[in-house]
Amino acid sequence: MSQHLIVLFVVLPMLAGILSLFAHGRRTLQAFIGLVFLLANCGVAIWALITVCQGHGADAGILVSQMGNWPAPFGITIVVDPLSALMLGVESVVCLAVFIYCISQLSDRFGGGFFQPLYHLLMMGVQWSFITGDLFNLFVAFEIMLMASYAMFVVGTTPQQIRQAYKYVILNLIGSTLFVTCAGLIYGQLGTLNMADITRIAVSGQLPVSSIPVIAMLLLVFGGKTAIFPLWYWLPDTYHTMPAAVGGLFAGLLTKVGAYVMIRVFVMMFGSSQEVSSIVAPLIIVSAIVTMFLGVLGAVSMHSVRRILSIHIISQVGYMLMGIGLGIAAVSGLTPTQTLISREMAVAGAIFFILHNMVVKCCLFLCGGLMIDHAGSDDLEKIGGLLKRAPWLAALFMIAALSLAGLPPLSGFFGKWVLVKESFNQQQYSLTGFAVATSLLTLLSMLKIWSYGFWSPPQGKHVEHPEVRPATAGGLFSVALLVVFALSMGFGAQAYMNVSRYAAQRVLDPRPYIAAVLGEQHSPPHLPAENTVVAAAKLNPLASNGEVRR
Amino acid sequence: MMTTVILRVATRLLVPLSLVFAMFIYFKGHQSPGGGFVAGLVAALAMIVHRMSEGPRSLTRMLPFTERSFIAMGLLLAVSTGLGALLAGLPFFTSEHGYLKLPTSSGKPLDVEWATVMVFDLGVFFVVMGVVVGMINALSRELEQ
Numbered sequence: 001m002s003q004h005l006i007v008l009f010v011v012l013p014m015l016a017g018i019l020s021l022f023a024h025g026r027r028t029l030q031a032f033i034g035l036v037f038l039l040a041n042c043g044v045a046i047w048a049l050i051t052v053c054q055g056h057g058a059d060a061g062i063l064v065s066q067m068g069n070w071p072a073p074f075g076i077t078i079v080v081d082p083l084s085a086l087m088l089g090v091e092s093v094v095c096l097a098v099f100i101y102c103i104s105q106l107s108d109r110f111g112g113g114f115f116q117p118l119y120h121l122l123m124m125g126v127q128w129s130f131i132t133g134d135l136f137n138l139f140v141a142f143e144i145m146l147m148a149s150y151a152m153f154v155v156g157t158t159p160q161q162i163r164q165a166y167k168y169v170i171l172n173l174i175g176s177t178l179f180v181t182c183a184g185l186i187y188g189q190l191g192t193l194n195m196a197d198i199t200r201i202a203v204s205g206q207l208p209v210s211s212i213p214v215i216a217m218l219l220l221v222f223g224g225k226t227a228i229f230p231l232w233y234w235l236p237d238t239y240h241t242m243p244a245a246v247g248g249l250f251a252g253l254l255t256k257v258g259a260y261v262m263i264r265v266f267v268m269m270f271g272s273s274q275e276v277s278s279i280v281a282p283l284i285i286v287s288a289i290v291t292m293f294l295g296v297l298g299a300v301s302m303h304s305v306r307r308i309l310s311i312h313i314i315s316q317v318g319y320m321l322m323g324i325g326l327g328i329a330a331v332s333g334l335t336p337t338q339t340l341i342s343r344e345m346a347v348a349g350a351i352f353f354i355l356h357n358m359v360v361k362c363c364l365f366l367c368g369g370l371m372i373d374h375a376g377s378d379d380l381e382k383i384g385g386l387l388k389r390a391p392w393l394a395a396l397f398m399i400a401a402l403s404l405a406g407l408p409p410l411s412g413f414f415g416k417w418v419l420v421k422e423s424f425n426q427q428q429y430s431l432t433g434f435a436v437a438t439s440l441l442t443l444l445s446m447l448k449i450w451s452y453g454f455w456s457p458p459q460g461k462h463v464e465h466p467e468v469r470p471a472t473a474g475g476l477f478s479v480a481l482l483v484v485f486a487l488s489m490g491f492g493a494q495a496y497m498n499v500s501r502y503a504a505q506r507v508l509d510p511r512p513y514i515a516a517v518l519g520e521q522h523s524p525p526h527l528p529a530e531n532t533v534v535a536a537a538k539l540n541p542l543a544s545n546g547e548v549r550r
Numbered sequence: 551m552m553t554t555v556i557l558r559v560a561t562r563l564l565v566p567l568s569l570v571f572a573m574f575i576y577f578k579g580h581q582s583p584g585g586g587f588v589a590g591l592v593a594a595l596a597m598i599v600h601r602m603s604e605g606p607r608s609l610t611r612m613l614p615f616t617e618r619s620f621i622a623m624g625l626l627l628a629v630s631t632g633l634g635a636l637l638a639g640l641p642f643f644t645s646e647h648g649y650l651k652l653p654t655s656s657g658k659p660l661d662v663e664w665a666t667v668m669v670f671d672l673g674v675f676f677v678v679m680g681v682v683v684g685m686i687n688a689l690s691r692e693l694e695q
Contacts, residue, residue, distance in 0.1 A: 004636060004639070004640065004641045004642060007632070007636065007641075007642040011629060011633065011636075011642070014625070014629055015626075015629060018622050018629065019622075021621065021622040021625075022619065022622045065641045065642065067641060067642055067643045068641065068642075068643040068644050068645060069640060069641050
């Protein structure tokens with residue numbers, strides 16, 4: 001059965017890690033191994049995405065494999081549904097691009113021979129958290145990801161990095177402890193940790209009241225990973241201390257994994273439970289407003305490229321939260337069908353936004369790295385004149401920056417457009433206002449980098465950065481790869497949005513997911529009335545071209 | 551490094567004995583307490599005792615390859631157990647077991663159970679041993695300098 005091949009998303013990075021551990025000390029060989037496995041990984045991701053989108057009938061576009069052939073609620077399940085497949089597709093390309101950047105830029109000083117094995121293991125953790133089908137394995141995947149990130153954090157070992165890494169480790173340890181505690185409590189309450197099984201319980205309305213505070217507490221866990229409003233404080237000080245390559249990888253992937261998990265847990269698993277949503281949704285929406293607005297104010301006030309970009313990560317997370325919040329919030333003034341479509345579009349917008357952000361954020365971080373190579377510093381007061389010295393870099397940066405700000409033909413626009421429109425539809429006007437204002441301020445801060453860094457006349461002396469080689473073709477190539485990907489998401493937005501919408505349907509109506517994991521007999525007989533409309537919808541994004549399906 | 555006569559004599563006895571005991575725990579672990587993890591710890595302890603009495607150079611000579619390779623090999627063994635099932639068209643990590651009939655002197659064959667999980671466990675054994683020996687080696691190298 002070909003669907004067992006989805007385990008390759010974990011096995012390929014792991015094998016790559018092992019083989020490059022054997023090749024310790026031979027960087028070229030390690031790089032070769034890495035490239036081969038990353039390309040293979042991209043191939044598997046594309047295969048999975050196509051299979052999932054074509055799926056209909058029995059397997060319903062959801063690939064399931066039970067590890068060790070143990071049946072579902074008892075064994076370890078891995079699942080690739082449209083949401084996971086989309087994430088994996090984009091993530092695998094981002095990982096490939098950053099890897100090309102790493103092998104062309106980083107010198108031997110960075111982590112010795114252990115940098116590349118760690119890179120693959122980090123990727124393994126990320127991909128595992130995208131495909132895992134139960135909460136405990138999600139915890140394990142997070143741990144793998146974090147272990148690798150702890151080690152990669154101190155790559156290069158400047159004293160500043162060590163100091164920030166210390167904070168990062170402590171905060172994440174607290175987060176992990178909380179997560180495993182929550183998982184234990186949920187297991188005690190519900191008797192299962194399998195996501196499909198928990199969803200089945202939630203959909204059939206049998207969630208015990210005592211489990212609801214525990215579920216709400218999960219918001220704290222994932223909020224910390226995603227860097228949402230009250231829990232973001234660790235991020236701005238840490239990301240800018242790392243080498244650009246590592247920073248780009250972390251910025252592109254780690255917070256997005258958190259956002260993905262929030263969709264999975266609060267929209268898919270507990271979205272149908274009024275009790276949970278009524279607690280979580282207002283929190284998420286308030287947090288979305290504060291996160292996006294304060295984040296962007298921070299970015300406007302900063303004066304170093306990497307700091308601006310790091311704080312922007314937070315601000316962008318606000319938009320993802322906005323989509324998630326709108327996907328589960330109680331709606332007034334709309335008919336059930338309209339509500340359903342509005343929710344679906346909001347979640348689709350959030351998914352699209354996560355995908356866009358993975359690519360663009362990572363791309364901007366890599367651009368920042370190349371700027372440092374050219375100018376010797378990333379302090380906007382000290383650099384300038386890069387437009388003449390590196391015209392290609394300037395062009396690539398401009399596209400990525402405008403894409404982040406959300407100018408019309410580029411990818412950021414479409415995600416924000418859908419989110420803003422749905423917030424307006426659902427009469428969350430404060431959300432609409434802040435989203436638009438944030439977007440303008442994002443443009444402002446991006447133009448600040450542009451005008452100080454690229455446009456203004458050169459200031460100060462050109463200093464060689466001691467730790468990185470001058471920009472290479474590989475560095476520019478990886479940035480260009482990401483920019484092209486971002487452009488495709490802008491110009492092909494309809495296709496991406498269709499698949500995102502398909503993923504959102506599958507998340508909002510989890511019955512095919514439950515049936516695919518647990519087997520048909522376990523799927524709940526009927527859903528609350530508002531959810532059944534989706535079930536009637538035609539679920540094949542490749543067949544229909546653009547028209548709204550309802 | 552301690553070079554008392556008592557320790558050196560004891561080491562000669564302890565090291566082979568611990569290694570045999572590690573193998574015992576490893577084989578016992580399939581159905582009862584024990585297994586690759588504990589066996590790896592016991593084997594690592596034997597290495598550490600050897601290092602204490604004979605010094606780091608002697609330990610390096612004793613190990614067939616570096617600790618790093620032990621870790622990589624262990625991981626490779628563990629993954630390949632799962633991959634075998636995948637090649638057979640089954641879900642990853644599906645295990646298989648059976649009985650081996652070993653001839654004995656009494657004529658009645660001895661049933662020995664085997665399982666593919668043992669290869670996985672051997673991987674765990676290597677990883678644990680590699681990690682523990684590697685860590686203690688690295689830390690004591692810092693101290694000795």
